[in-house]
Amino acid sequence: MNVLDEIMQGVLLDLASRQVPINDLKQQIDLAPKLRGAKQSLSKAGTSLIAEIKRSSPSKGALSQITDPVALAKSYERGGADLISVLTEERRFNGKITDLIAVRDAIGLPVLRKDFILTEFQVYESRLLGADLILLIVAALSNAQLRDLYQLSTELGMDVLVEVHDEEEAQRAIDLKAEIIGVNSRNLKTLEVSASVFEELIPTIPSSVIRVAESGISTRADVVQAQKAGATAILVGESLVKSGDPISAMRELLGHGQAFAHDNS
């Protein structure tokens, strides 16, 4: 079994422990938080930044304790992030659903629920939790699952980050007419990271699509390389949570030097 299979197996087990009839979720949908427009947030001129709250990872183990995810999210917001990604997978990433709720309540930016979304239940759950954007990983889903989960997510008003890692997956995302495609430089089956994946795949994605470079971005040179490949947004976790000074780390990545900071407070 590869790493992605193991993660998915754990996600399904955890899901069974919090499962309620899906009709219960459907009945509450009208009470879901107002959506914040993730696509709009990622459509600005220049390179958008999705800053991730990530405690641990299968590839690196513990990264940062993040005892106060709200404080970190507020720093990301002050530093100029366009969207906050919150990992909610518990077993391998030490993420928490409650982090997503707390972060969204405390900030004004749209929020990505970063998890392994495999079922309709998780899509309804994400909407009720307040996710503005959810992740669908092409490698984890059949074409039928991908189509159905994508359609349900958009019907519920959420935007979808459709993640790919190779040419075949990129074509599946393009065929789906995904409006936001993430190219992950990390192979989720082997955990190998290769920045050349950005150069190979991003140019194959239509320019009308929001193109997100994901994983392994830690220096300004990495960002420039992704931009040159055609990325319109970057998603960064590890290098920010390990930096000790996320605002400076974000400025450095975005090439804004010392003089730049949005104050969204």
Ligand SMILES: O=C(O)c1ccccc1NCC(=O)[C@H](O)[C@H](O)COP(=O)(O)O
């Ligand atoms: O990060 C991992 O080790 C990982 C392993 C298996 C599946 C997914 C994984 N990460 C999820 C991500 O996509 C990253 O958290 C995200 O792109 C940020 O990457 P990074 O900046 O390298 O932390």
